[in-house]
Amino acid sequence: MPDTYDPSNWYWTVNGDETKAYSSAVGDYVPAGNTAFVAWLGRGNSPTRIASEAELGEVLAPYQLRPTAASVLDGYQDAHSRKLTLEIVAKVLFNLVNEVRALKGQSQITAQQFRAYVKGLM
Amino acid sequence: MPKNDVSSWDTTPANNTDVGGVDLAENSMRPRDVNNAIRTMMAQIASGILAWPTTTIELGHATDTTLSRGAAGFMAVEGKRVPSPGSQAAGDILYRGATEWERLAKGTALQVLRQNSALTAPEWATAREVLSANRTYYVRTDGSDSNNGLADTSGGAFLTLQKAINVVVTLDLAGFTVTIQLGDGTYTGGAAVSTPFLGGPVVINGNSGTPGNVIVDPSGAVCFGVTCATKLTVQNLEMRGGTGFSATSPGAQIAGGAGLRFGAATSFHTLAGSGGYVELTANYTISGAAVCHYYGVSGGLIQAASLTVTNSGTNAFSTAFAMAEETAVLRTFLSTYTGGTITGKRYGVTTNAVIQTFGGGANYFPGNSVGTTATGGQYA
Numbered sequence: 001m002p003d004t005y006d007p008s009n010w011y012w013t014v015n016g017d018e019t020k021a022y023s024s025a026v027g028d029y030v031p032a033g034n035t036a037f038v039a040w041l042g043r044g045n046s047p048t049r050i051a052s053e054a055e056l057g058e059v060l061a062p063y064q065l066r067p068t069a070a071s072v073l074d075g076y077q078d079a080h081s082r083k084l085t086l087e088i089v090a091k092v093l094f095n096l097v098n099e100v101r102a103l104k105g106q107s108q109i110t111a112q113q114f115r116a117y118v119k120g121l122m
Numbered sequence: 123m124p125k126n127d128v129s130s131w132d133t134t135p136a137n138n139t140d141v142g143g144v145d146l147a148e149n150s151m152r153p154r155d156v157n158n159a160i161r162t163m164m165a166q167i168a169s170g171i172l173a174w175p176t177t178t179i180e181l182g183h184a185t186d187t188t189l190s191r192g193a194a195g196f197m198a199v200e201g202k203r204v205p206s207p208g209s210q211a212a213g214d215i216l217y218r219g220a221t222e223w224e225r226l227a228k229g230t231a232l233q234v235l236r237q238n239s240a241l242t243a244p245e246w247a248t249a250r251e252v253l254s255a256n257r258t259y260y261v262r263t264d265g266s267d268s269n270n271g272l273a274d275t276s277g278g279a280f281l282t283l284q285k286a287i288n289v290v291v292t293l294d295l296a297g298f299t300v301t302i303q304l305g306d307g308t309y310t311g312g313a314a315v316s317t318p319f320l321g322g323p324v325v326i327n328g329n330s331g332t333p334g335n336v337i338v339d340p341s342g343a344v345c346f347g348v349t350c351a352t353k354l355t356v357q358n359l360e361m362r363g364g365t366g367f368s369a370t371s372p373g374a375q376i377a378g379g380a381g382l383r384f385g386a387a388t389s390f391h392t393l394a395g396s397g398g399y400v401e402l403t404a405n406y407t408i409s410g411a412a413v414c415h416y417y418g419v420s421g422g423l424i425q426a427a428s429l430t431v432t433n434s435g436t437n438a439f440s441t442a443f444a445m446a447e448e449t450a451v452l453r454t455f456l457s458t459y460t461g462g463t464i465t466g467k468r469y470g471v472t473t474n475a476v477i478q479t480f481g482g483g484a485n486y487f488p489g490n491s492v493g494t495t496a497t498g499g500q501y502a
Contacts, residue, residue, distance in 0.1 A: 005455065005478070005480045005502075006420075007481055007502075010480070011479060012481065032184070042486065046456050048430060048456060048479070048480045048481045048482050049456075049482070050481070050482060050483040050486070051459060051483060051485045052483075052485075055483035055484055055485060056481075056483065058483065059481040059482075059483050060190060060481075
């Protein structure tokens with residue numbers, strides 16, 4: 001009987017390359033003859049087919065399954081960075097505004113005032 | 123008078139002074155005649171029993187008993203009706219009416235006897251036919267809904283799918299399979315199942331060699347719709363029109379078997395809503411555009427796992443290839459979508475619905491614009 005989908009212990013065939021499979025448990029590729037992979041197939045499982053390593057990195061990112069394979073890690077980091085960018089940009093802008101105000105001799109604004117300013121833009 | 127047979131015996135013991143001439147009188151019967159008397163009595167009794175079949179039974183006295191002809195099928199004795207043997211037929215049933223015996227004429231084949239609603243008499247009722255073997259109903263574009271559907275000829279096959287469905291829902295399948303076999307051609311009416319099938323699977327089958335030869339195109343309406351708790355299997359044909367599969371009721375299920383082709387549809391190729399379930403169990407072909415290929419809503423479930431889905435030509439999906447809303451679930455993992463060109467959004471998932479691809483990635487579904495998630499929808 002096939003296993004229930006478990007992103008932390010699953011295999012992917014990337015870009016049609018059947019000579020190896022990416023193992024989320026290992027965090028890297030394993031050869032097609034890998035004992036654990038063969039046993040997993042023997043339980044009736046099939047690896048998920050995915051178009052690219054970048055997409056695989058995106059799939060792993062929400063589960064914090066950080067790859068050790070550099071080529072997959074790039075997609076993982078890219079997905080995380082996209083998610084975090086807006087928050088970081090907002091913090092950078094907030095700090096920048098207060099630095100400018102300090103140079104002008106103006107009082108600092110609070111985070112609440114900054115949110116009110118952003119709200120007024122919407 | 124000598125007592126020469128039983129009929130001459132007297133009910134007053136003292137009057138029985140002999141038997142067959144053997145003296146029984148007090149004071150005159152000789153002891154040696156006892157054995158003769160007993161033997162003679164036994165002979166008379168035996169003769170009387172042998173004569174019973176020819177004994178005439180009289181209906182009372184001539185002046186106070188009347189025997190007359192009653193209503194059709196009855197005699198009347200003293201005004202009371204008695205069923206007349208001459209009017210009965212094999213299969214008739216006699217029963218006790220309010221004041222006298224009544225006759226219920228025999229029913230027709232496969233009818234069953236039941237109590238009437240007033241609890242005063244039995245009556246015949248039509249029962250489900252119970253199958254004792256698998257059965258095939260034929261539907262042909264040159265058939266007629268006046269036929270019985272049991273022969274693959276123009277004089278035997280039904281004309282419409284709906285007629286076949288309407289007949290099958292009256293059967294007790296008793297574990298046997300009913301196949302509704304469609305001949306080649308285009309059918310302009312679909313199949314709506316609103317009453318559950320009883321006791322066995324029902325399969326609608328087209329042409330296994332060339333599925334495209336059997337087209338169900340109800341022109342904007344649903345090709346195969348189930349709105350009750352039952353399962354319908356469809357295979358080896360092409361669907362066009364409004365929606366291909368529509369299962370929109372708790373327990374409603376449509377299973378797509380081999381050789382399916384989803385052609386151009388004004389709504390959805392597959393729709394599962396309100397607890398309905400659509401399961402695609404074999405590789406199939408997409409040969410036309412639609413609003414969505416998979417559309418689940420309101421707790422519906424669509425499963426299409428480990429399949430190869432082949433697209434033919436260029437087909438656009440105006441809302442999304444795969445769409446799930448309101449807690450619907452699309453289990454569409456481990457499948458491969460190949461061939462032709464598909465345009466439109468790859469997927470959309472909202473309002474706590476789930477699309478499960480087993481980590482198939484953002485480009486798992488075909489399309490030319492990115493999928494979206496919103497309001498609690500999950501794409502995994």
